[in-house]
Amino acid sequence: MQHEAGAPFGAIRIGRIGWTLISLSTLLALWAIAAAIVQSRYLPDPLTVVEVMAREWQNGDLWRNIIATLIRVFFSFTIAIFVGSAIGLLLGRHPLADRFFDPWVSFFLNLPALVIIILCYIWFGLTEVAAVLAVAINKIPNVAVTMREGARSLSKDLIEMAQIYRFGWWKTLRHVTVPQLAPFFIAASRTGLSLVWKIVLVVEAFGRSDGVGYQLNIAFQLFDVPMILAYSLAFIAVVQLIELALLQPMITRTNRWRR
Amino acid sequence: MNSVLDVPTLQVNVARKVFPAVAGRAANHVLDAIAFDVEAGSFVAITGPSGGGKSTLLNIIAGLDRAFDGDIRFFDPNLNVAFVFQSPRLLPWRTVRENIALVLPPNDPRHANIDELLGRVGLADAAHAYPEMISLGMQRRAALARAFILEPDILLMDEPFVSLDDPTAQGLRQLLMELWSRRPTTVLFVTHDRQEAVMLASRVICLAGTPASVVQDEAVALEIGERVDRDKVRAEQNRIFGVV
Numbered sequence: 001m002q003h004e005a006g007a008p009f010g011a012i013r014i015g016r017i018g019w020t021l022i023s024l025s026t027l028l029a030l031w032a033i034a035a036a037i038v039q040s041r042y043l044p045d046p047l048t049v050v051e052v053m054a055r056e057w058q059n060g061d062l063w064r065n066i067i068a069t070l071i072r073v074f075f076s077f078t079i080a081i082f083v084g085s086a087i088g089l090l091l092g093r094h095p096l097a098d099r100f101f102d103p104w105v106s107f108f109l110n111l112p113a114l115v116i117i118i119l120c121y122i123w124f125g126l127t128e129v130a131a132v133l134a135v136a137i138n139k140i141p142n143v144a145v146t147m148r149e150g151a152r153s154l155s156k157d158l159i160e161m162a163q164i165y166r167f168g169w170w171k172t173l174r175h176v177t178v179p180q181l182a183p184f185f186i187a188a189s190r191t192g193l194s195l196v197w198k199i200v201l202v203v204e205a206f207g208r209s210d211g212v213g214y215q216l217n218i219a220f221q222l223f224d225v226p227m228i229l230a231y232s233l234a235f236i237a238v239v240q241l242i243e244l245a246l247l248q249p250m251i252t253r254t255n256r257w258r259r
Numbered sequence: 260m261n262s263v264l265d266v267p268t269l270q271v272n273v274a275r276k277v278f279p280a281v282a283g284r285a286a287n288h289v290l291d292a293i294a295f296d297v298e299a300g301s302f303v304a305i306t307g308p309s310g311g312g313k314s315t316l317l318n319i320i321a322g323l324d325r326a327f328d329g330d331i332r333f334f335d336p337n338l339n340v341a342f343v344f345q346s347p348r349l350l351p352w353r354t355v356r357e358n359i360a361l362v363l364p365p366n367d368p369r370h371a372n373i374d375e376l377l378g379r380v381g382l383a384d385a386a387h388a389y390p391e392m393i394s395l396g397m398q399r400r401a402a403l404a405r406a407f408i409l410e411p412d413i414l415l416m417d418e419p420f421v422s423l424d425d426p427t428a429q430g431l432r433q434l435l436m437e438l439w440s441r442r443p444t445t446v447l448f449v450t451h452d453r454q455e456a457v458m459l460a461s462r463v464i465c466l467a468g469t470p471a472s473v474v475q476d477e478a479v480a481l482e483i484g485e486r487v488d489r490d491k492v493r494a495e496q497n498r499i500f501g502v503v
Contacts, residue, residue, distance in 0.1 A: 158348060160323050160344075161342075163322075164323070164340065164341070165341070165361075165362040165409075167361070167362075175353060176350065254352075256389075257351055257352045257353075259391045
């Protein structure tokens with residue numbers, strides 16, 4: 001027997017939120033049981049973690065660090081999306097440029113994140129600019145590859161229509177090109193966000209003096225597992241919230257014309 | 260624009276059109292020595308077998324395809340050109356009304372005509388629907404409205420009523436005649452359907468051969484009133500093309 005989301009479970013119908021709750025509480029319960037069996041300070045029970053979280057919230061460290069991280073995420077994400085889209089569109093529309101730059105794209109795609117971070121810090125110093133740049137450079141090739149696919153799939157029919165009816169470049173971009181690229185843009189944003197916030201933590205651990213990554217590094221040096229889990233869980237919650245509050249409405253809006 | 264009636268609106272001269280060889284396929288010589296003038300206000304049907312280069316010719320005239328030998332000369336380079344394509348080519352992410360409004364510059368006085376035109380083509384209720392949610396026939400009417408809102412000096416049409424059932428296609432032809440008689444404009448109408456060509460056009464140009472060239476160029480001797488009469492249309496078709 002299989003139960004799908006929204007399918008009857010016994011006599012009660014369970015919605016999507018219900019399933020999420022059941023799933024997460026099961027995970028929480030497993031964690032609590034494991035912690036009770038192991039009885040080690042390296043695997044604290046959920047309650048201890050919540051206490052640490054509350055303490056960090058009250059002394060203001062939690063928010064200060066999360067906001068510092070979010071600002072870095074915002075800037076590196078924005079830079080990566082804009083630069084990556086521009087490169088992707090260029091490569092998708094101009095086969096000659098694509099042939100020439102394709103090996104570069106492959107090179108940067110396969111360059112380990114750690115290498116980019118280390119080199120940025122060596123070349124530009126342990127600065128905010130180096131940190132944001134390192135994250136952006138990590139993400140740009142992914143965005144470029146996704147947007148290149150989008151640019152390749154642009155409809156020649158609609159471009160001709162825009163040409164005949166003298167749309168001009170701005171009208172064409174806004175009403176013909178961008179709506180066609182929207183699904184690719186959303187795909188790039190989604191994978192972008194999940195990749196960027198992971199790399200930002202590494203960058204912070206290496207060379208910043210605030211942010212979630214910095215805090216995790218301190219906790220690592222002290223083997224302070226409750227602190228590590230408190231920050232991770234708080235950050236996961238914030239990222240999920242951003243996903244639900246910003247990306248989901250954007251997806252719904254761009255899909256409203258579909259049958 | 261129609262003040263100098265003796266001067267052709269458009270001079271077509273396509274000496275040669277060859278699609279270059281791509282990926283193993285040989286070069287394709289599609290058009291050869293096609294030259295004709297189009298008088299202002301005339302309705303010219305270009306007919307011939309499917310795949311015979313009619314659409315290629317229309318794309319060349321529209322300026323969408325510039326890789327050919329010859330030249331296309333417009334009497335006035337600022338002429339207002341509209342194109343009704345074989346598929347409606349509406350923007351799926353814009354509503355019917357937005358699709359029509361978009362071909363006009365912002366603040367253009369013709370924006371005030373959109374709703375009346377939508378009513379005339381029977382799309383008043385579908386004004387705010389997205390193209391994918393309405394039928395192909397309705398999409399075609401929206402494409403017609405988009406062309407007519409411009410009050411074009413030249414209207415190019417490429418099999419605009421193909422792949423519709425017969426009553427729907429006939430309804431759209433009548434709609435076209437009505438819009439056209441309300442505001443006469445120079446029309447180039449590509450179709451493989453000879454009956455449709457005779458019914459709508461004041462002149463029929465027939466392309467044939469490989470590469471295609473003009474094999475027939477005749478005026479259609481039908482009054483407006485006679486065009487709705489299927490027997491008269493059939494008789495005129497037989498006069499021009501011979502009895503099949």
